[in-house]
Amino acid sequence: MSNIEQYIHAATRDNTRRSYQAAIHHFEVSWGGFLPATADSIARYLADHAKTLAVSTLRLRLAALAQWHSDQGFPDPTKAPIVKKVLKGIRELHPAQEKRARPLQIEELTALTSWLEHESEAAIATKNHKSSLAHARNKALLLLGFWRGFRSDELCRLQSEFVTVSPGKGLTIFLPRSKGDRQSAGREFRVPALSRLCPVSAYEEWIRLAGIGEGPVFRNINRWGHLSEQSLKPNSVSALLRSMLEKSGISILDGISSHSLRRGFANWANSSGWDAKTLMEYVGWKDIQSALRYIDTPDPFAQRHIEQSLGENSQDQ
Template sequence: MPDIERYLEAATRDNTRRSYQSAIRHFEVEWGGFLPASADAIAQYLADHAPSLSVNTLRARLAALAQWHQTQGFPDPTKTPHVRKMLKGIAALHPATEKRAKPLQIAQLEQLVAWLDEQIGHAIRSGDMRISATHTRSKALVLLGFWRGFRSDELGRLQVEHITVEAGRGMTMFLPRTKSDRAQTGTTFKAPALSRLCPVTAYEAWIASSGLTAGPVFRSIDRWGNISDDGLHAGSFVPLLRELFRAAGIPAPDSYSSHSLRRGFASWANSNSWDIKMLMEYVGWKDVRSAMRYIDAADPFAQHRIESALMATPALAQPQPSPSLAGPRDTTPSVEQTSLSPKDETHLNLHLAIERNSKFIRGMSKARRWIEQFCQSQYQIRSVNGRHARYEIVMPFAHGPELEDAIEALLSEIHAAVKLCDCMAEAVLHDPIAERYWR
């Protein structure tokens, strides 16, 4: 029996178990409910806490109550139409903006690492090995957390024996359990060696400084410089990071959390033309909705796209003066009346692949139709093959800022269209003459 209980317990993540236990305790002890519960009791519980708890928190409480009823063999009252309608009404009457961690920008990461390097140098010169070890650990934690997009609990569960470093190339890390690994088969992550802000170099420096050969990578360090045998608790990452940001002079340090590293990398990758599929594979997201929650658009107010469209729209022609007042009429065609010369056009090839986020999604055709309609309204476009995977587009711009703006607007429109249809897209524009590519 002990073995059975041990295996059953291992099937649920510790964080999930603690969350469920807290929710059940809140329902029974703090609210005074009884289990098993009826649908009316669940609805009353939701109504009593709707003004004070967010909809996401209430959904988490319902998940815990549903799990309790299912494991105990009782009918699940949270799935009744009455409770579902109740939750929908709460969301309508108590709308709230989802709170998200502020992403750590690459410039702020450089500022933080520069400050840490300075502090490490001072500590080594003064012989303060505790400060040196603490900041060396923090540097490795921040760089590895940023470039791999790790969650705080994943950083806390990294084990030295599960990490392999290839000098000059990168490092491979194995995590037996991750949040998205539902099959519990373990996940392997790779981090590259970089010319600056290198996570591999920072990790090697921390291992050399600490002398660790096994066990958790990131551990607490006491006031005497002793390194703990246990890994950092997931709850200690937020105060640790905020203290670092405050000391490094980063504005508004309390607006950051452990998710700031993950969101910062996702936003950086998005602004550097990583497509959503590539980003999901690298970070480990299984659901595109989860990935999109971490990405900040490069142009959140659509200012660049709208300004580009305004610049491309010809101004209204000014009324011509009367010949009797202005003399002979100038018959020389104006710039607007002159047709574009071939050198003012750029012929591009568009390779467009659209995939569904789920086999149950049926929005691929709609997304492609929207994209084609947008292109037809702006440029000359024709499909090259019958599968509609390759197009030829003629843009009325020569190479320069206007063409770059138009291409950026087109790619943004493509990704916005597929997102609305719950799909993902791989879009590549190619200039065969200049041999340039845009993603």
């Protein structure tokens, strides 16, 4: 790979690259389309999958096709009027409600952390190296993901050489890129040391047990208890979280995903009196609408406000 190819490859996130490759494969192999494509064929492709795929998925497929044509030097057929009209019609005829992850509550975080600590102690007592490693890793991932509101891809891209520990104070983490960092300037995150449910001590314990000096922080562990050189995959974090909850006996699996950590922290901070500006700066949201998508208000049906007003009106009469 030449220097130019390396830089072009680095310009696209791994998740995006995999998604685009899967989209192109679906268009060509699963559906039987031909590349370069015509606007009519793409319109038919959208129509054939309008009832089975979400609009957001169709948009991703279009983005992948647009990128392929651009990279190969062909005109982009996804910008044709017929394609735009078909997509608009799909939105009108097949509206879909956005699915949101169920937030992990602080009580559930506490119970899950206690279970992990208990299992870790049992594994150490029986000299089960693989289990003790797994529980230490999962505890660090859980607490770091919650208290920093990290996305799954951010957790999986943490590099130990970019993490600085200030004992008793916190962690300083540098991420070279993240979802909201369009210019790839990188961003620094600070994680506080806490009196309980501490992400800093959990991180230190995991790094110590795993003997990680450089490279990915969160990695796979094979059946013999050996660490992989590669990081966990972002799409594996949801399954890992659900597995922990199921094994611990916390039966709240419906709606649980890796976003449950981010939403859980946002709801905890909101209920604890954090103002919107502080929360947005801490998590990294650029606008209030992004923040509101993650926060469940304490009075979702406005019942308390309406009942209070009804009471005041009755007193006036």
